[in-house]
Amino acid sequence: MSVKPSDGSSEPRYRSDICYAGGGESRVDRMDPAARSRVFEMLAGRGTDSSQVPLRARFYKLARVAPGQRIVDVGCGTGVDTRALARLAAPGGSVLGVDPSGALIDEARRTTPADLGVRYERAEGEKLPAVDGAFDLAVAITTLSHVADPAPIVREMVRVVRPGGRVALFDHDMGTFVVDAADRDVTRLIFDLYTREVSGMDAGRRLAGLLKTASLGAVEVEPLPLVDMEFSSYFQWVIERYPTRAVEDGALSAEAAEAWRADVRARAAAGRFFGSVVYFAAAATKP
Numbered sequence: 001m002s003v004k005p006s007d008g009s010s011e012p013r014y015r016s017d018i019c020y021a022g023g024g025e026s027r028v029d030r031m032d033p034a035a036r037s038r039v040f041e042m043l044a045g046r047g048t049d050s051s052q053v054p055l056r057a058r059f060y061k062l063a064r065v066a067p068g069q070r071i072v073d074v075g076c077g078t079g080v081d082t083r084a085l086a087r088l089a090a091p092g093g094s095v096l097g098v099d100p101s102g103a104l105i106d107e108a109r110r111t112t113p114a115d116l117g118v119r120y121e122r123a124e125g126e127k128l129p130a131v132d133g134a135f136d137l138a139v140a141i142t143t144l145s146h147v148a149d150p151a152p153i154v155r156e157m158v159r160v161v162r163p164g165g166r167v168a169l170f171d172h173d174m175g176t177f178v179v180d181a182a183d184r185d186v187t188r189l190i191f192d193l194y195t196r197e198v199s200g201m202d203a204g205r206r207l208a209g210l211l212k213t214a215s216l217g218a219v220e221v222e223p224l225p226l227v228d229m230e231f232s233s234y235f236q237w238v239i240e241r242y243p244t245r246a247v248e249d250g251a252l253s254a255e256a257a258e259a260w261r262a263d264v265r266a267r268a269a270a271g272r273f274f275g276s277v278v279y280f281a282a283a284a285t286k287p
């Protein structure tokens with residue numbers, strides 16, 4: 001294994017595979033249909049996985065989701081949480097799901113029952129399609145980890161929430177990722193590099209600061225550790241894809257990456273997979 005020396009830059013050099021790249025261009029929209037289906041499956045599977053559902057439920061509590069609320073879900077993806085929020089906001093509530101990807105918006109519309117009171121809109125960039133104070137609650141759920149500059153998004157969330165309303169963020173921090181694998185150095189290399197070089201992957205540690213910078217006080221934060229012993233579709237996604245970044249970066253040989261994956265797959269096949277990452281929920285009330 002060779003470790004590439006740091007170039008001293010603190011700016012991440014890569015964008016996430018499912019980011020909005022600006023200029024109206026979502027990377028998901030440019031994928032071939034097979035790759036796009038895998039994104040749909042990963043998001044839908046992750047949001048409904050038995051290890052993930054209790055974490056999102058804790059997040060909804062911290063956000064203070066309640067019946068009758070008007071809620072906007074920023075970066076709604078396939079609408080996993082948009083639908084859950086609509087159920088919690090009933091009766092009398094309404095939820096708007098917003099995403100820069102037309103393909104994800106189409107998938108969210110396709111998979112959302114008509115009677116849930118959910119609307120979806122494609123948004124370009126961070127500008128939210130709503131007037132000031134239109135919502136009681138704005139949430140962003142694993143959205144900021146795919147964004148190069150999250151501050152304008154959080155500012156927009158604050159703008160569209162009424163005084164006394166809530167802004168709530170939920171995201172993981174890849175710097176907390178652990179996987180039980182034989183080669184600890186390769187494990188550390190893969191996740192250190194991914195966290196440092198792919199913009200947004202350290203989002204978890206930055207959520208509270210983003211809310212404070214947007215002039216929200218009394219920020220509440222809750223760490224929510226996810227443990228997976230089943231090798232869920234989300235962890236499979238991570239184990240298959242993240243080493244590729246280290247290979248492309250020249251930090252790890254393709255053979256070493258494949259040996260690492262094979263070891264993790266073999267542990268999973270033997271019923272001994274163990275992976276964990278900490279999510280953070282952060283929320284505050286608009287004065």
Ligand SMILES: C[S@@+](CC[C@H](N)C(=O)[O-])C[C@H]1O[C@@H](n2cnc3c(N)ncnc32)[C@H](O)[C@@H]1O
Pocket residue numbers: 018019020026028043044047074075076077078079080081098099100101104125126140141142143146147153
């Ligand atoms: C990991 S997905 C999360 C989707 C959904 N919230 C969930 O948890 O299943 C990240 C989402 O952020 C969206 N996204 C990327 N860049 C964005 C931006 N600048 N503003 C809003 N959403 C963005 C992507 O299109 C994608 O749907």
